[in-house]
Amino acid sequence: MGSAAPAVDPAPVRPSPVTPLSVVPDRVGSGDPGRVAVAPDSGLHPWYPLSPCGTECIDEQRNRVSTMRMAVRVLRVAAVILSAVCAWPVVAVSPALARRRFLRGLSRRVLRALGLTVVIDDRRPFASHTRGLVVANHVSYLDIPAVAMISPASFVAKAEIACDPVSAVPARIFGTIRVERNSLRQLPATVRTVTERLEADASVVVFPEGTTRCGTSIGTFAPAFFQAAIDAGVPVLPIGLEFATASGHRGAAAFIGDDTPWDTLRRVLRTRGLSVRVTVHESQLAGEDRRELAARCARLIAGA
Template identity: 50%
Template structure:
C-alpha cells in the first residue's frame, strides 16, 4: 500500500479564511463559505401543520424499520448491502417528501466508481448520492452523532475528519486509500464545506491524492435541489448559522422538493492531483465563474502534514 503520509500537501490546497474569524482553534486554511441566511429563498409552496406531522410520522416509521433491518443486512454479501443502502436512501428521502431525479451521463453506466467527488450543499447530499452510488464519505466527525442521518452515515462507513486539524489529513488519506484498495466507493466533497447551491467553491486537490496513489477511477457528481418551479432551490442548504433543526424544518414545510443527482463520465486519475481536481471541478460546475484559488505558496513554504 502506498504510504500517503510522505506526500506534501501544500498551502495552495486550502482556502484562507478572514483573519477576523472568531474561532481561535481554527487554522488559517479552515474551509469557509460566504453563504448564509441571505442565500435562503422562500418556498414556492408550503405544507400545513397536519401535512408536516404526517411527514414526521413517515420519517419515524422509516427509521423504525431501517435500523433493525440494517443491522441484519450487515451480515449479507456486499452487493446485497449496497442494494439495501440504495433502498434505504430512497426511502428516507421519500419519507421527507423529497423526490429523486437521476441524470446519468456516463457512457458506460455499469462500470462502478472508485473515488466519488461532488459539490456540497446539504447533509442530504450523502443520502442523495447513496441512491445511486453507496459510498464511504469523508465528512465532519460530528455528522455521525446526528439523529437519523448519523445512523445512515455509520452504515455507509463514513470516514470522520476534524477539519480544525490539518495534521489529521494523512490519516484520512490512509483510510481513503485502504477503502479504495478494498474496492469500496469512497466519497469526498472537495469544496471542504457547504455552499448554498447557487454558487460553489473551488475543488481542493489534497484528497484527490488517494485516487492518484491507487489508480482508482474518479466519478464526478453534481447534487442540486429544485422546489416547485424554482430550478435551483437553496431551501435544503445547511449553511451559515443553521443548525440541523433549521434545515430540517425548511425541508419538512416545503412542497414539491426534488433532489437532482447528475453523474458525469468516469475520470482517469493521472499523476497530478491539482490537474485532476480542476478537471472534475469543471465537469461538476460547468463553465461558471468560481472564486479564485488561493495563491500558490509552494515556493514560499510547503506545509508538510506528516509531522
C-alpha cells in the same frame, strides 16, 4: 461505482428550472473569489474551509405544505427509519451486493418520504462497475442519501457528525471516515485511510469543498483527497447535486449559516415541490496531478 447498476427507479430526466451553477476557476487555490478569508485571530488554519453562504442565502418559502401534510411526511420518514432499523440486523450480515442494494433503496425512500422528487441524470455512456473515489458538491446532509442512491460507499465527513443526532446513525451505517477539518497535521493520515479503502476495492465519497453552500455555486475543490485516487490508481466519479423547488429556489435544503440539523429538516418537510437532481458524470482517469484532477471534476459538476 458498485458491482451492479444502481437499483433505483429514477424519475424521467427533465430540464432543470434553475440556472447552472457558477463556474469555479481553473486553478484550485487561494485565488478563488468564492473562498472566504480566515480571520487571523480565529484559531483556524489559513486553508480552513469557510462557506460564503449564510442565512441570508435561504430563500423565503411562500409555497409551503399544510401542517397536516408536514405531519404525514414526518410519519413516513419515521416508518422508513423504523423498517430500516428492523431490517438492519439481517442486512448487516448479508453479502456486500445485498447491502449496497438495500442502502440504495433506503436512501431513495428517505428522500421521497421527506417530500422530495428524485431526478437522476446519468450521463455515463454505460453503467460502470468500477469502484473508486466519488466526489460531489456539498449542500446539506441530505447529500449523503442523494449520493448513496448511486454509490452507497463510505463517506469522508467532519468529525463533529459523530455527535450530531441527525447524522450520527447514517454515519455509522455508511462507515464514515472522520476528518478533523482544523488539523492539517492529521490530514495526511486521513488521506492514507481513504487510499487504503480504495486499494481494498471499496468506494469512498468525498465533498471536496469541505463545507456546505446554498447550491447556487460551488467552491474550490481542495485537492488533498484526490491524491488518494492517484495513489490507489482508481478513477474519480463526479456527481452534481441540485436541490430546488419548481420555482427555482435552492435554499430549502441547504445546511448553512446558523442552521441546526433540525432547522434544515423542518424547512425541507414544509417545502412544497422540492426536488433533488443527481447528475452522474463519466468517470475521470486520475492522472498524476491532483490539482488538475480537482479542477477538472469541479468544472464538470459546475457545467463548464
